[in-house]
Amino acid sequence: xxxxxxxxxxxxxxxxxxxxxxxxxxxxxxxxxxxxxxxxxxxxxxxxxxxxxxxxxxxxxxxxxxxxxxxxxxxxxxxxxxxxxxxxxxxxxxxxxxxxxxxxxxxxxxxxxxxxxxxxxxxxxxxxxxxxxxxxxxxxxxxxxxxxxxxxxxxxxxxxxxxxxxxxxxxxxxxxxxxxxxxxxxxxxxxxxxxxxxxxxxxxxxxxxxxxxxxxxxxxxxxxxxxxxxxxxxxxxxxxxxxxxxxxxxxxxxxxxxxxxxxxxxxxxxxxxxxxxxxxxxxxxxxxxxxxxxxxxxxxxxxxxxxxxxx
Numbered sequence: 001x002x003x004x005x006x007x008x009x010x011x012x013x014x015x016x017x018x019x020x021x022x023x024x025x026x027x028x029x030x031x032x033x034x035x036x037x038x039x040x041x042x043x044x045x046x047x048x049x050x051x052x053x054x055x056x057x058x059x060x061x062x063x064x065x066x067x068x069x070x071x072x073x074x075x076x077x078x079x080x081x082x083x084x085x086x087x088x089x090x091x092x093x094x095x096x097x098x099x100x101x102x103x104x105x106x107x108x109x110x111x112x113x114x115x116x117x118x119x120x121x122x123x124x125x126x127x128x129x130x131x132x133x134x135x136x137x138x139x140x141x142x143x144x145x146x147x148x149x150x151x152x153x154x155x156x157x158x159x160x161x162x163x164x165x166x167x168x169x170x171x172x173x174x175x176x177x178x179x180x181x182x183x184x185x186x187x188x189x190x191x192x193x194x195x196x197x198x199x200x201x202x203x204x205x206x207x208x209x210x211x212x213x214x215x216x217x218x219x220x221x222x223x224x225x226x227x228x229x230x231x232x233x234x235x236x237x238x239x240x241x242x243x244x245x246x247x248x249x250x251x252x253x254x255x256x257x258x259x260x261x262x263x264x265x266x267x268x269x270x271x272x273x274x275x276x277x278x279x280x281x282x283x284x285x286x287x288x289x290x291x292x293x294x295x296x297x298x299x300x301x302x303x304x305x306x307x308x309x310x311x
Contacts, residue, residue, distance in 0.1 A: 055285040058128045060096040069156040076149035180276040191261040195311040219253045269294035
């Protein structure tokens with residue numbers, strides 16, 4: 001069973017267990033929602049971290065792969081077969097690709113057919129289109145015969161050219177990534193300003209155009225304080241956030257808005273970071289590092305502003 005599937009099953013079982021325990025012990029809707037959010041968080045974080053590091057490993061494989069192809073080409077020019085060339089390469093150093101090539105070397109030493117070895121190699125690198133396509137070309141070139149070393153050399157040059165294009169693209173799009181950070185921090189500043197200036201303004205007893213703003217003196221969740229209906233789940237969650245992070249009393253409307261904007265900032269951080277990764281590396285997984293940075297800054301800055309009494 002793949003590691004990804006194990007993580008998903010384990011996290012799902014944890015979420016189901018939390019819900020069942022809440023029902024059996026009648027822990028209340030507030031505790032159930034908090035536990036459910038925590039369970040989903042525990043489900044998502046390990047999977048996301050695993051996917052990010054796997055993405056980084058695949059990229060490192062692709063960086064080291066051209067060197068391996070060039071060495072295979074040199075071995076072929078020296079008169080070695082593809083089997084012998086792979087065995088020779090398995091004793092060399094290719095960075096993160098070395099352990100994988102050592103496995104190939106071991107399989108060939110056990111007289112496993114080359115076709116099977118290459119198929120297993122392709123399966124292991126299934127998430128790298130560059131490597132799997134290269135292996136397919138090597139298989140076809142080996143079957144067809146002819147100048148395999150020229151094919152290997154051409155593959156290495158094409159992969160390196162592709163990497164150069166990706167680096168140039170990344171450099172050109174860095175400005176767009178900086179803009180996503182700017183957008184996030186502007187959003188963060190606007191939300192803090194809304195809490196600082198707009199919410200107190202809306203709490204005044206003045207009337208404008210015949211519309212009274214006195215209703216905003218109370219929390220929008222006031223009717224849910226004594227209710228445990230499912231329709232109040234969002235209010236219960238925000239009230240819990242306000243209590244846990246010390247944003248104010250339960251019936252304080254400012255505490256409600258602080259919790260609401262706090263959650264909005266964290267959600268904005270996650271998805272803005274993912275967009276930055278898609279822009280810079282054509283991969284949402286690559287955006288996880290940006291999401292983490294924005295999430296951390298948003299979390300720290302907002303709590304610091306609240307603790308210092310700015311809002």
